[in-house]
Amino acid sequence: MSPHLFSGSTLDAYTSAVWHASALLADRVKAVRGPYSGASVEDLRDQVGAVDLDRPLGDTGAALHEVARLYLDHAVWFHEPAYVAHLNCPVVIPALSAEVLIAAVNSSVDTWDQSTAGTLIERRLIDWTAGRIGFGPDADGVFTSGGTQSNLHGLLLAREETGGGKIFATTESHFSVAKSAAVLGLGPGAVVGVATDRDGGMDPAALAAAIDDADGAPMAVVATAGTTDLGRIDPLAAIADVCERRRIWLHVDAAYGCGLLASHRRRHLLEGIERADSVTVDFHKSFFQPVSSSAIVVRRGEALGRIAVHADYLNPRAATVPNQVDKSLQTTRRLDALKLWMTLRAIGSDRIGEMFDAVVDRAHEAHRHLLDDPDFEVLAAPTLSTLLFRYRPAGLSVPECDVLTPRLRQRLFHDGRAIVAGTTAGGHHWLKFTLLNPNTTMAHLRDVLDLIREIGRDLAGERAAAPVMA
Numbered sequence: 001m002s003p004h005l006f007s008g009s010t011l012d013a014y015t016s017a018v019w020h021a022s023a024l025l026a027d028r029v030k031a032v033r034g035p036y037s038g039a040s041v042e043d044l045r046d047q048v049g050a051v052d053l054d055r056p057l058g059d060t061g062a063a064l065h066e067v068a069r070l071y072l073d074h075a076v077w078f079h080e081p082a083y084v085a086h087l088n089c090p091v092v093i094p095a096l097s098a099e100v101l102i103a104a105v106n107s108s109v110d111t112w113d114q115s116t117a118g119t120l121i122e123r124r125l126i127d128w129t130a131g132r133i134g135f136g137p138d139a140d141g142v143f144t145s146g147g148t149q150s151n152l153h154g155l156l157l158a159r160e161e162t163g164g165g166k167i168f169a170t171t172e173s174h175f176s177v178a179k180s181a182a183v184l185g186l187g188p189g190a191v192v193g194v195a196t197d198r199d200g201g202m203d204p205a206a207l208a209a210a211i212d213d214a215d216g217a218p219m220a221v222v223a224t225a226g227t228t229d230l231g232r233i234d235p236l237a238a239i240a241d242v243c244e245r246r247r248i249w250l251h252v253d254a255a256y257g258c259g260l261l262a263s264h265r266r267r268h269l270l271e272g273i274e275r276a277d278s279v280t281v282d283f284h285k286s287f288f289q290p291v292s293s294s295a296i297v298v299r300r301g302e303a304l305g306r307i308a309v310h311a312d313y314l315n316p317r318a319a320t321v322p323n324q325v326d327k328s329l330q331t332t333r334r335l336d337a338l339k340l341w342m343t344l345r346a347i348g349s350d351r352i353g354e355m356f357d358a359v360v361d362r363a364h365e366a367h368r369h370l371l372d373d374p375d376f377e378v379l380a381a382p383t384l385s386t387l388l389f390r391y392r393p394a395g396l397s398v399p400e401c402d403v404l405t406p407r408l409r410q411r412l413f414h415d416g417r418a419i420v421a422g423t424t425a426g427g428h429h430w431l432k433f434t435l436l437n438p439n440t441t442m443a444h445l446r447d448v449l450d451l452i453r454e455i456g457r458d459l460a461g462e463r464a465a466a467p468v469m470a
């Protein structure tokens with residue numbers, strides 16, 4: 001009997017290891033005073049590099065303590081209110097309890113005989129999501145590793161269905177669209193940029209013109225419901241009109257905006273999504289789920305079957321049981337769906353929708369606050385929960401600001417008390433708040449802005465004192 005393997009005879013060791021890990025985590029989280037320790041890459045590289053992987057410590061407890069020092073002490077904590085950088089969310093507790101089960105049972109949701117009820121749980125959640133989207137009874141889908149894979153999968157189905165090779169999307173669409181085109185071997189120029197209106201959403205008239213003028217057969221239109229930078233939602237119903245008239249596959253990338261599916265106050269922002277052929281949803285962004293939790297959902301389920309490849313060792317030809325592997329790009333696959341299941345059963349989707357609404361409200365509040373602060377400029381009003389802004393007090397020119405902004409962000413990261421993102425828009429550098437933590441209050445955001453102001457002043461002063469340094 002191996003004492004190291006999870007089994008009915010090692011349950012004491014198992015519960016002790018899991019208890020020890022959660023106690024250690026709680027101990028470290030209690031001591032957290034900001035989203036990051038501020039450690040440099042060199043520091044961490046030395047510490048991780050110094051571990052001799054060929055000399056085991058001999059027990060889980062000792063290894064956990066080492067990991068706490070190497071990893072937990074320098075993790076980036078998404079639950080910290082001053083973490084306002086990327087589309088990472090704090091996670092709901094019922095989903096964490098599901099993780100314990102997922103890891104130990106270790107089901108693989110490929111064939112029925114490797115997951116049984118897990119398969120049915122995943123299918124119920126796909127049906128639930130399809131219902132929220134507004135798809136009919138023919139809808140189907142599958143959980144994936146993330147929005148990147150969901151987008152690839154949606155576009156692969158479009159390719160199979162249409163045989164075309166041109167994808168239409170705005171420059172605000174996620175880079176995984178271009179990556180998918182490359183993976184699909186579509187060649188350079190496959191993604192045709194569609195002009196946006198003044199707000200950054202896809203212009204449906206420009207879309208129609210781009211399709212009609214394209215030098216190649218259309219394959220898909222990708223509309224984004226929640227762009228990564230500005231949170232913009234392309235006009236889904238008008239885009240669906242264009243696609244239906246031309247019988248072009250419409251893929252809606254709602255990796256970020258899918259939280260609206262749970263919102264009572266803002267669900268209308270997704271109107272038209274029910275006319276998509278395929279939809280990407282990232283529960284690990286706006287449903288407060290641990291990574292990974294994502295899905296591709298299609299309006300006509302039979303489309304998924306087009307990529308099924310038969311393997312005798314997996315699925316008997318005349319399968320009378322449901323095998324998710326026939327629909328997935330993956331084979332061995334975690335039962336990630338159990339996290340969402342636990343969430344819906346323990347607290348329900350209304351709570352999720354309220355939390356997503358809260359962060360959108362906060363973004364609007366922060367926008368008003370930034371408009372009133374003469375040291376800051378804000379690019380545009382929010383649609384969802386992101387805001388692009390920059391520190392630009394009187395006397396700082398835009399070119400100076402473009403030099404200062406990336407440095408400011410870098411210095412803030414190594415300060416560790418707050419993390420914001422950086423991006424470019426219109427050829428200029430901007431800082432970005434991505435608000436996905438309902439516990440982040442305006443007081444926290446004011447503190448983050450004060451910190452930015454303080455660092456910005458220092459940097460501007462250093463530049464003034466050393467004018468030779470460009």
Ligand SMILES: *Cc1c(COP(=O)(O)O)cnc(C)c1O
Pocket residue numbers: 087145146147148149151174176224226227228253254255256282294
């Ligand atoms: C994050 C994001 C993706 C990619 O999702 P991953 O889960 O990170 O792979 C795709 N599209 C949009 C709009 C996103 O915001």
